[in-house]
Amino acid sequence: MSELFKEYPVLEDEKIIMHRMTLSDVKALEQMCANPTVYRYLPTFLYEQKYEDKREVIEKMDAECFDTEESLLLGIYAKENPDLLMGIGEVYAYEPDRKKVSIGCRLDEPYWHTGYGTRAETLLKNYLLDECGLKIITGHVMKDNIASKKAAEKTGFVLKYPGCIEDWGFDEPVEVDKFVIKIYD
Numbered sequence: 001m002s003e004l005f006k007e008y009p010v011l012e013d014e015k016i017i018m019h020r021m022t023l024s025d026v027k028a029l030e031q032m033c034a035n036p037t038v039y040r041y042l043p044t045f046l047y048e049q050k051y052e053d054k055r056e057v058i059e060k061m062d063a064e065c066f067d068t069e070e071s072l073l074l075g076i077y078a079k080e081n082p083d084l085l086m087g088i089g090e091v092y093a094y095e096p097d098r099k100k101v102s103i104g105c106r107l108d109e110p111y112w113h114t115g116y117g118t119r120a121e122t123l124l125k126n127y128l129l130d131e132c133g134l135k136i137i138t139g140h141v142m143k144d145n146i147a148s149k150k151a152a153e154k155t156g157f158v159l160k161y162p163g164c165i166e167d168w169g170f171d172e173p174v175e176v177d178k179f180v181i182k183i184y185d
Contacts, residue, residue: 003131005069008066009127009131011074011123015115015116016076016078018074018123023055023058025058026054029057032106032108039106041148042104043168045169047061047090071092072090073090075089087117089105090106098135098136099133099136100136101128101138102137103121103124103125105117105121117148118151118155121155125155129181136183138178139157142176143177152179153179157180158179159178160178163175163177164178
């Protein structure tokens with residue numbers, strides 16, 4: 001078992017906390033997943049969209065994502081309202097031999113432009129670099145997603161590969177900008 005998937009972390013700063021989602025998050029997850037505006041700049045195959053019943057998403061998340069080391073999904077919560085799921089931070093495409101991983105973040109629409117996305121990305125970045133010893137972190141942002149590009153830059157990511165064509169599950173491939181943080185030894 002790799003360091004990254006040893007246990008679910010709890011990540012926090014003065015405004016947010018990130019941790020494993022629970023069944024108490026089902027209603028907020030349903031609301032977020034039902035909003036097409038939230039997902040217009042995201043791949044169609046995200047885990048929380050896999051099952052119509054969002055209870056099933058949470059119940060199967062360990063076996064299908066964490067235990068298989070496919071991805072680490074953490075709920076994002078405001079410290080002022082720690083029982084309300086605002087979004088999801090994800091770690092995926094883990095390559096232990098290269099000490100490389102990708103991250104993504106999605107927030108329900110009421111939490112856009114609040115700084116929560118940047119905070120979540122920063123917490124994930126710091127955890128992966130400082131606690132897990134990773135050296136390369138990537139973020140893939142759809143070309144038109146200006147807010148996510150700004151969040152990536154504020155987090156310390158550098159645009160390394162603009163205009164990449166990737167399959168995000170739409171009818172046509174999409175153009176994305178690939179942001180990278182690389183730690184040199």
